[in-house]
Amino acid sequence: DAKTTQPPSMDCAEGRAANLPCNHSTISGNEYVYWYRQIHSQGPQYIIHGLKNNETNEMASLIITEDRKSSTLILPHATLRDTAVYYCIAGYSFGNEKLTFGTGTRLTIIP
Amino acid sequence: DTGVSQNPRHKITKRGQNVTFRCDPISEHNRLYWYRQTLGQGPEFLTYFQNEAQLEKSRLLSDRFSAERPKGSFSTLEIQRTEQGDSAMYLCASSLLWTGEHEKLFFGSGTQLSVL
Numbered sequence: 001d002a003k004t005t006q007p008p009s010m011d012c013a014e015g016r017a018a019n020l021p022c023n024h025s026t027i028s029g030n031e032y033v034y035w036y037r038q039i040h041s042q043g044p045q046y047i048i049h050g051l052k053n054n055e056t057n058e059m060a061s062l063i064i065t066e067d068r069k070s071s072t073l074i075l076p077h078a079t080l081r082d083t084a085v086y087y088c089i090a091g092y093s094f095g096n097e098k099l100t101f102g103t104g105t106r107l108t109i110i111p
Numbered sequence: 112d113t114g115v116s117q118n119p120r121h122k123i124t125k126r127g128q129n130v131t132f133r134c135d136p137i138s139e140h141n142r143l144y145w146y147r148q149t150l151g152q153g154p155e156f157l158t159y160f161q162n163e164a165q166l167e168k169s170r171l172l173s174d175r176f177s178a179e180r181p182k183g184s185f186s187t188l189e190i191q192r193t194e195q196g197d198s199a200m201y202l203c204a205s206s207l208l209w210t211g212e213h214e215k216l217f218f219g220s221g222t223q224l225s226v227l
């Protein structure tokens with residue numbers, strides 16, 4: 001898996017959009033970007049993944065730069081329940097590959 | 112769908128004792144993973160099963176660790192002769208893998224092991 005770099009922590013006001021950056025400058029052409037989050041005392045939870053196009057689901061949006069060296073996870077209207085550690089992973093998640101988690105970004109939503 | 116269940120949630124043991132954890136995956140999920148997580152770090156892959164076959168073990172997994180998944184359902188992770196360095200959260204995840212599809216891992220809440 002390609003190495004990713006994320007800020008260790010971020011704050012966001014409740015109701016605002018939370019934008020979480022991730023650098024993956026060594027990502028290879030067929031590696032995907034995955035995002036998981038881990039709320040305190042729980043296991044990680046899948047959020048979204050993408051290859052080169054922007055993706056959106058009911059939880060979040062994923063914006064990947066054209067050169068694919070970085071991406072941003074967007075939580076459009078952050079709530080207190082979005083306080084968690086967010087992991088950005090570059091790699092594969094099918095076949096016999098396993099995802100490698102880094103240390104993530106601790107996002108705190110401020111009331 | 113009741114999610115991935117792990118038992119016990121907490122385990123305190125003395126150094127040198129053996130411990131066993133259980134994971135019940137989401138029914139019909141064909142893959143089951145074990146991860147270990149220490150404070151401030153992301154989960155580290157330990158091993159995984161496809162049905163009842165253990166397909167890979169990490170180099171992190173010493174000979175004192177053994178995992179089983181009899182009949183491709185629940186799984187157990189045993190640690191023999193525990194050491195203080197084994198203190199961590201042990202996470203189980205399951206997934207339903209279709210050929211060519213992206214795997215989504217569903218994690219349990221983990222078993223927190225403290226070795227005194």
